Amino acid sequence: MRAALKRSFYLRPTIEVARELLGKIVIHGSTSGRIVETEAYLGTGDLAAHAAAGITNRNRVIFGPPGHAYVYFIYGMYECLNIVAEPEGEAGCVLIRALEPVDGIAAMRKRRPTANRDEDLANGPGKLTRALGITLRDNGCDVTRGPVVVCAPDKEDTFEIGISLRIGITKSADLPLRFFVKGSRFVSRHR
DNA sequence: AGTTCGATCGCCT
């Protein structure tokens, strides 16, 4: 059994958490994957962030204590997973954009029959929630406890971090807040 | 390989 990252890991500036989450493991049930791509979404001033307009019923988890999952529904059919950073009362979260499958690859294939190659199972925010079976029911979940858990890898590895603009947004689109494991074939876009 | 477009629905104005 892997040990979950402590809450203090998330009690930091969002950008720092976004970078540090690379290489960590997301677990849900029998499936897990290594985080290879993240995006930081800040509070006030970041017009692309759901938190930009203040607290609403949908986004209130972002303003809560760090180390919780913010899961939202988008485009009528996809769920996206974020991990909340910053102290309680302040907004900031990290969108998990791509995973390198680790455990339960057979189960992931079953949930994502359109993926032909392993690198297509979880190389996008909507794909990885589907692959791991993460849904709106996991919104607000404490990722230091579960059912969605984030852990350190069994074996620390080193890699270079790539930085780029965030993907798929129109507002505040000029900020370099996307981080990825350089050279990984499991990222959603190769630059 | 790159671009366009339809699916599908909760959220917020």
Place this chain on the structure above:
DNA sequence: GGCGATCGAACTG
């Protein structure tokens, strides 16, 4: 009523 932190299929060249 319009739009979106997407995906995959159908186009084009």
